[in-house]
Amino acid sequence: MKNILQREIPEELEGIGKLEAFEGAFSKLKKGWMEEKTVPPPNKAKMPHSSKICDTLRDAILKTKPRNGMTVSFHHHLRGGDNLVYEAIKILADLGIKDITLAASSLTTAHDPILPYFKDGTITQVYASGIRGELGKAIAEGVLPKPFVIHSHGGRVRSVHTGKIKIDLAILAASAADEEGNATGAHGPSAFGSMGYAAIDSWYAKQVIVVTDNIVDYPCVPQSITQNYIDYVVKVDSIGDPSKIAGGTTRITKAPMDLQIARLAAQVIEHSGELKEGFSFQVGAGGASLAVAKYIRKIMKQRSIKGSFILGGVTSYGVDMLNEGLFRSIFDVQSFDAAVSSSLLDNQYHIEIPAGLYANPFNCGCMTNKLDIVVLGALEIDTNFNVNVITGSEGYVRGASGGHSDTASGANLTVVVCPSFRGRIPIVKKKVHTIVTPGESIDVLVTERGICVNPQKPELKAHLEAAGIKVKDIAVLAEEVEGITGKAKPIETTERVVGIVEYRDGTVIDVIHQVKE
Amino acid sequence: MLYIPGNNPAMLQQGSVYGADGVLLDLEDAVALNQKDAARILVAHMLKYISYEGCEVTVRVNHIDTPFGLEDLKQIVPLQPNALRLPKVETVDEIKRILELIEQIEDEHNLPHEHMKVHVMIETALGVQNVYDIARYSPRIDAISIGGQDLAADMQLVKANDGVGIDYARKQIVMAAKACKIDVFDTVFVDVENEEGLREEAEYIKKLGFTGKAIINPRQIEVVNEVFTPTELEIRKAAKIVKAFERNKAEGIGVFAVDGKMVDAPVVQRALRVLEMADIDVESL
């Protein structure tokens, strides 16, 4: 079958089951309820004053009685310093467990070491919002027998609610935890900030192990994760590389091209009609997207505008803006640097939120719905504004859906910033390799070679032109780019579908084909 | 005007996107001696391929007395960028000699002499002394610029950061340019990290009368543009003066007052210049 974006979707896939085609950003949502049944969270019981403490992670895992075919989940709040996923999978593999479904909120290059377990049948399926590095290359080449699923941050919560992801065992790292499993990422030697993505795992997993390098006296405050969901607690020497977990501040890029694009994007935002008293705001964590914040900060000061809240993945730059009084509050589902952890701990207007409150489409309203302005990146964007943030120019998985489609669908003004081409690779083009976010959610594209407004937004175009900002037809820009780079040959793939890209509502917006060697 | 090293493809292909009024593709100081040939060929190919739309393109060639100067002219003149920048011009004889060479090359390619402008750079004490005669030598010369680093070296200045040593030269060159009614550009500010220093210097040289400033990093564009773009207040004031002038002109009055200050012809002229720099059409007022 074809979905509404003309992508060919199989009716059914072995290892996943029947697929539903994407029919538009709000086609399911506008009904007002979710058709799929919600599965109940597990019921548990525990005698008073019995201990949850296990000496080693291996002991804790053994107590959960691991079995073949189980689903194991992790969060990715340890960022580039994560070593826990590897440690845990290695223990399971050493125990001879096979056919594991790995349901991590995201996989990064820090997880490259688990690649051997993709190859030997230990892990046979992956659910994640993003996959990168060696893993992303291997799965695009078809290393896993079952198709992987890319979901959004909000979509992951929905999948757990519906039982599409049935977590047997959640292994959750914390930078501080007590003997009962109350845990947080806000303090401790390996502090990493918000545990927003881990909340749903703690509520729904059949068994939950909290792993920390820092046991604190009971009770652990704040309780990002609460004891009533936790089966076992393990103290380990290390949950990973603290310099990469709790390291540094996120700096605004110095790359002239990113800064130029960010400057243009800030002009667009300034004249969009959305930059007004009380506006809410989200930017990405790097490159041009984060740099937009630098220029918005300047404009807010010049025009004495105060915003309401910053949402999403939070950098120290957002914290600076909160401390300067430019925003009233931060709602933090994921912290990107060390300075954020201390703000989360100390500032009552810097609030940790779970992924469902952040972005799950199927509840009484997630916070992305209250966004006024979001600035997002893109690996590719097509002339219908459909965005690829998951597959790179060689067809490998090297990115993350993350909150891209969640925020894009919710925000009043969704700005995509990217260069029009990178090296010789066109970014703005007729057709993207994989669609993650539908063009209907994107309002304006800002590149160094032109600003393109989605034709569905004529009033935005009028605002910009009234301010003297030149607007270009996206098809004209794509042609210009092709004139500079030449026409790129499309990526060669086989017929085999190795992965699917789920839209936030659970429908399939695109599939990923096996890359030809 | 943004300097781009002539042997750097990544920067050459993106030169026009940073919002500078002009790009200067440099074959001279930004290119290593053993890559002069490579840069010349690269710039020639880029000029043919990349559209520097909305950006004035100037190529800085090597001095005619270096081993590279003549070949630079032979390769670049036929491509007719908007302007050619000549470094270290010192005497009238020298500019005469170079212009004759350029015209000879243009004749060989059946090209007109009027299209491509010539910028001269004054970078030595001798050049500063001769600047007026150089500037007025030919109508093709439509801008002068000062090369601060080379001038400081030529003057044997050890510490030149504060610009005191080249202050006289700056003023002399501005005066020569104004006498010839051509543009005059200030030297580069080398400390890319020092945004405040750049702003101070840009404000100072704007007061001296410079038309613009050369920059070496796209990150400097914003600051220089901010300094040289009139503020809203300046624009409003200028618009008020011009409107009052038009009204009074109709009634035959030459000198009048706006907000309690005397306005006469030179004040009106300055107001018109402000509006021109802000890209505001006087007819539309």
Add this chain to the structure above:
Amino acid sequence: MELKTKAQAGSFESSDVLILVEPVEKGAGRIIELKSIVMQQFGDDLLRQIHANLDDFNIDDVRLIINDKGALPPTVSARLETALKRAAQLQSGTLK
């Protein structure tokens, strides 16, 4: 154009290409070793362009070792021209 010596032009920087030219015996043909970070998308285009440029310089016998970091067509042409002219000792540069 007659190639007399080995020569190279370009660099390993992003958007550049490093080209090594080596004279070979007459009749050996064009031996081209091409590596590119955009091989999949532009490998064919690159080869076509290089052959066309060699045609323009009337070169039938040459060994080229090309390492492309995503250079645009004008950069490829410029680096090849520079390397060939250096190899023909029409001009000097690095690796004379």
